[in-house]
Amino acid sequence: MSDALNTFEASRAEKLQRLKELQIDPWGGRFDDHRPIREIRALDPEAEPPHQVRAAGRILQRRVQGKVHFVDIWDWTGRIQVYLGQKQIGELGWKITQNLDLGDLIGVDGILKKTRTGELTIFADKLTFLTKSLEPHPDKWGGMQDIEYRLRHRYLDLIYTPETLDRALKRVKIIRTIRNFLDNEGYLEVETPVLHAIAGGAAARPFVTHHNALNIQLYQRIALELHLKRLLVGGLEKVYEIGRVFRNEGISPKHNPEFTMLELYQAYGDYHTMMDLTENLIVAVVRELLPDANAPLKLPYGQGEIDFTPPWQRASYAELFQQHIGVAMDDRVGVEQAARKHGIVTTGKDHDVLVHELFEECVEDKLQGPVFVYDYPAGLCPLTKRKRDAEHIAERFELYIQGMELANAYTELNDPITQEQTFRTQLAGLPEEESMARMDEDFVRALRYGMPPAGGLGIGIDRLVMLLTNTQTIRDVILFPLLRPEK
RNA sequence: GGAGGCGUAGCUCAGUCGGUAGAGCAACGGACUUUUAAUCCGUUGGUCGUGGGUUCGAGUCCCACCGCCUUCACCA
Numbered sequence: 001m002s003d004a005l006n007t008f009e010a011s012r013a014e015k016l017q018r019l020k021e022l023q024i025d026p027w028g029g030r031f032d033d034h035r036p037i038r039e040i041r042a043l044d045p046e047a048e049p050p051h052q053v054r055a056a057g058r059i060l061q062r063r064v065q066g067k068v069h070f071v072d073i074w075d076w077t078g079r080i081q082v083y084l085g086q087k088q089i090g091e092l093g094w095k096i097t098q099n100l101d102l103g104d105l106i107g108v109d110g111i112l113k114k115t116r117t118g119e120l121t122i123f124a125d126k127l128t129f130l131t132k133s134l135e136p137h138p139d140k141w142g143g144m145q146d147i148e149y150r151l152r153h154r155y156l157d158l159i160y161t162p163e164t165l166d167r168a169l170k171r172v173k174i175i176r177t178i179r180n181f182l183d184n185e186g187y188l189e190v191e192t193p194v195l196h197a198i199a200g201g202a203a204a205r206p207f208v209t210h211h212n213a214l215n216i217q218l219y220q221r222i223a224l225e226l227h228l229k230r231l232l233v234g235g236l237e238k239v240y241e242i243g244r245v246f247r248n249e250g251i252s253p254k255h256n257p258e259f260t261m262l263e264l265y266q267a268y269g270d271y272h273t274m275m276d277l278t279e280n281l282i283v284a285v286v287r288e289l290l291p292d293a294n295a296p297l298k299l300p301y302g303q304g305e306i307d308f309t310p311p312w313q314r315a316s317y318a319e320l321f322q323q324h325i326g327v328a329m330d331d332r333v334g335v336e337q338a339a340r341k342h343g344i345v346t347t348g349k350d351h352d353v354l355v356h357e358l359f360e361e362c363v364e365d366k367l368q369g370p371v372f373v374y375d376y377p378a379g380l381c382p383l384t385k386r387k388r389d390a391e392h393i394a395e396r397f398e399l400y401i402q403g404m405e406l407a408n409a410y411t412e413l414n415d416p417i418t419q420e421q422t423f424r425t426q427l428a429g430l431p432e433e434e435s436m437a438r439m440d441e442d443f444v445r446a447l448r449y450g451m452p453p454a455g456g457l458g459i460g461i462d463r464l465v466m467l468l469t470n471t472q473t474i475r476d477v478i479l480f481p482l483l484r485p486e487k
Numbered sequence: 488g489g490a491g492g493c494g495u496a497g498c499u500c501a502g503u504c505g506g507u508a509g510a511g512c513a514a515c516g517g518a519c520u521u522u523u524a525a526u527c528c529g530u531u532g533g534u535c536g537u538g539g540g541u542u543c544g545a546g547u548c549c550c551a552c553c554g555c556c557u558u559c560a561c562c563a
Contacts, residue, residue, distance in 0.1 A: 007532060008497055011514060065526090066519035085520055102513075115521045135497080139512050141524050142499030148555050149498085160498095203563050249562050356563060380563055484554075 008136045015099040016132050022095055028130035031056055031107045038077035043112055045120055050111040053122055055080065056130060058159065059104050061140050069097050070121075073106065076165065081121045082108050093127040102140065103133030152486070154479055167477060170289065171465045175242060177288045178262060178461075181281055187238040187264060192227035194220055194244070200440045201225030201383070204247040207257075220246040224263040225383065225456070226443045229412065232265050233451045240264035242461065253473040254404065257482050260461040265412065269455030270385075271395045274409035275372050278399055278457060279310050282370075282464070289468055300470050301402060306370070312399075313371040320373060321355070324363045329355050329377065330392070352379030352392075367400035382422035384410040385453075401467055409457040416447035 019026045034056040043051045057073030057080075064070075067086040072079055086094045100106065107128035115121050138144045143160045150157040150164075157164045179189065197216070199206035201223030209218050224241050231239050246258045266273060286297055286308045297308040318329050327334030332351055339346050339354045342361050346354060355377050367373070374397035378386050381394035395411035413419050423439045465477040475481040 008514060061524075063522045063525050064519085065522055068520040068522075070522050070525085072523085081523080083521075087520080115523095117521065117523070119521085119523065121521085136513065137498080139498040141512065145499060146494095146555085148494095151555095205562095247562075250560090252562080253557090255562060353563080360563085376563095486554090 009134060012101055012132065012134050012136075015101060016134070018099050019096070019129060019132070022092065024096060024129050026129065026132040028105065028107075028128075031128060031130060034107060036077040037073070037075045037080045040112060040122070041078055041080060041120060045112050045114045047112075050113050052109070053112050054107065054109045055082075055122060056105065056107040058133075059100060059102055059106060060137075060159075062100070062102060069100070071100065071106075073108070074159065081115075081119050082106075082110070083115070083121050083123045084108075084127065085123075088123065088125055089127055090125070093124075096127050096129050101133060103135070103137040105130040105133075148483075151475065151481065151483055164476070167465070167469045167471060168479060170469050171477060173288060174285050174465055174468060175461065177285045178242070178281065181284045182240050182264065185238070185277075187240045187266075188236055190228070190231060190236070190239050190241055191243070192221075192224060192231075192241055196221050198438055198440045200438050200443065202245075202247075205249055207246045207248045222247050223458070224261055225458070226440060228263055228265050229451060229454075229456070230443065230446045232267055232412075232454055233446045233449055237267040237452070238265070251482065253475070254463065256462065256474050256478055259474070259478070262459040262461055263456065265454050265456045267452040267454045270411040270453070271374065271397055271409050271455055274455040274457040275314065275374070275397060277455075278372075278407050278409065278459070279312055279370075281459075283308055283310055285464075286468065299468060301467060302470070302472065306401060306467060308370060313369070315371055315373055316375045317359070317373050317377070318375065320363050320367075321359060324366060325358055350379055352377035356380055364400065364405075365403045367403055369399070369401040370406075371400050372397045373400060381410065382425070383413050383419075385413045385415075386418075404463055404467070405460070406463055406467065407457060407459045409455065412451070412454045412456045414447060414451040414453055416444050419447055420444050 016026045034054045037055055037057060040053050040055055043053070045051075055073060055075070057075040059071050060074045060079065061072040062069060069084040071082050071084060073082055084093070084097045089097060107130050108122055108124040109126040109128075110122045110124035112120070112122055138156060138160050144150045144153075144157055150161065154164075158168065159165075182189070195209070195211070195218045196206075197218060199219035199222045201221075202225070204222040206219035206222050209220065210216070211218050221243075222245055224243055224245065228239055228241060240262060241264075242260060242262050244258050245261050247255075248257065249255065251257065264277075266277075283297060286299060287293070289299065290297070297310075298305045299308070300306075321327075321329040325338050327338050329335065335351065335354055335358065336346050339358055342358065344354065344357050344361065349357075374395075375387070376384070376394045376396040376398075378384070378392050378394040381396050384394040384396045387393045387395055397409050398405050399407035399409075413422070420439075423444070462474050462477050465471070466474060469477065471477050
């Protein structure tokens with residue numbers, strides 16, 4: 001602790017003590033019937049008699065003018081000026097006023113009028129102290145600039161960086177819209193386990209944990225897929241879950257170790273069903289974020305904007321491959337040559353692995369979208385049904401927007417015999433932890449009882465929120481992203 | 488993991504060629520009953536990320552480490 005901090009703390013602690021001496025509880029208590037500041041701001045300041053209002057909020061600014069203090073208080077709906085005059089506020093109120101600091105929480109009762117400079121103001125006749133802030137708050141003008149400081153003090157970031165609160169509120173709105181949409185479509189929201197004995201449904205390294213009483217190793221889920229499909233077997237024809245998944249991998253502007261996935265499954269559908277659904281779902285969400293129903297379906301992103309006007313482009317994996325790489329994806333010799341040209345190590349790698357490495361290298365960034373890329377090399381898709389007339393192609397699509405994979409969908413593989421084989425097939429060129437060749441016998445057994453043919457869809461909610469709120473880093477759409485602990 | 492950048496007061500930031508550590512806001516004292524980043528007068532506040540090294544002298548140069556950011560790798 002530096003001396004400076006001690007000075008700040010001492011000053012605030014001293015005021016805390018003075019409040020106690022005034023018989024004021026510096027930690028406040030119940031304060032009923034205060035109105036959101038946004039509502040108060042909507043009232044008519046010219047009304048006769050003036051509106052009597054009660055507000056509660058945090059002091060963000062103060063202008064002291066002798067026997068009058070002007071303080072700006074803030075709540076999560078807005079900010080308003082409060083006039084605290086020595087005569088108007090009463091003897092005790094004036095003593096409290098002497099001991100206010102920036103960052104304290106107060107409640108005020110008073111009338112709503114404009115000052116002579118036209119500022120909407122609560123002229124307080126009663127001041128209720130609600131909570132002391134013992135720490136100094138960020139600069140009232142400079143705000144918070146240091147990224148690490150913002151992340152480690154997200155509670156302050158919500159107060160002092162308006163965009164942070166705005167994104168948090170939009171995220172809630174986006175997820176609520178998704179739920180409303182799916183509920184209206186007849187989907188059932190379910191909850192499946194987070195702790196898995198086998199971390200299946202995706203290719204990712206899991207977090208490992210341990211259950212003491214059973215003395216077994218458990219994994220935190222890396223996907224929702226396999227349990228939701230078990231529910232299809234159980235006759236729940238349309239199910240979804242919005243849940244947290246955990247992947248023990250790198251952190252980047254597009255990756256957080258825990259993130260939120262939407263997965264949904266529809267019996268008797270296929271990947272084309274899912275394409276239509278995805279488009280309708282996201283368009284519904286975009287509409288909720290637009291100012292009015294007639295606004296064009298466009299949202300700003302980075303330097304440009306994203307046009308969500310349907311119908312979205314639909315392009316096959318093979319045609320994009322041909323277009324951007326210049327060879328057919330089933331041309332084994334051509335693919336190998338192209339891979340080497342791009343510096344990709346080819347020895348010992350499966351053809352489908354090479355194809356996809358090339359695709360990621362040369363095509364993904366260019367997919368500004370929204371564009372549905374469909375019909376993937378089957379080797380990469382062990383949970384996907386193969387095309388009836390082309391065994392090497394899987395009925396899968398991914399939705400790309402701004403070069404980001406946003407959604408991933410299949411016609412689900414419901415053939416237990418093929419499923420068992422693909423679980424056992426270790427693709428050459430993929431390290432074990434990246435492989436989906438993890439046998440889940442219980443899941444295969446479920447398929448053996450008969451899973452209806454189905455379409456399934458996964459959407460990365462965090463990335464969707466990024467795209468819809470013009471946010472460049474996943475850490476700003478997650479309130480508390482993972483940080484290295486302070487020592 | 489590789490490469491590059493950054494780390495100075497509570498917050499936001501300067502700090503030139505290596506020569507006594509700076510500003511605004513905040514805080515403290517004073518004036519002020521309609522201010523708007525209020526103003527005015529005065530004051531306090533520093534392990535310059537940490538540890539070494541070079542030097543008469545290091546915030547500044549060198550090395551190592553820590554943290555953050557960017558980028559690459561990784562993330563089917």
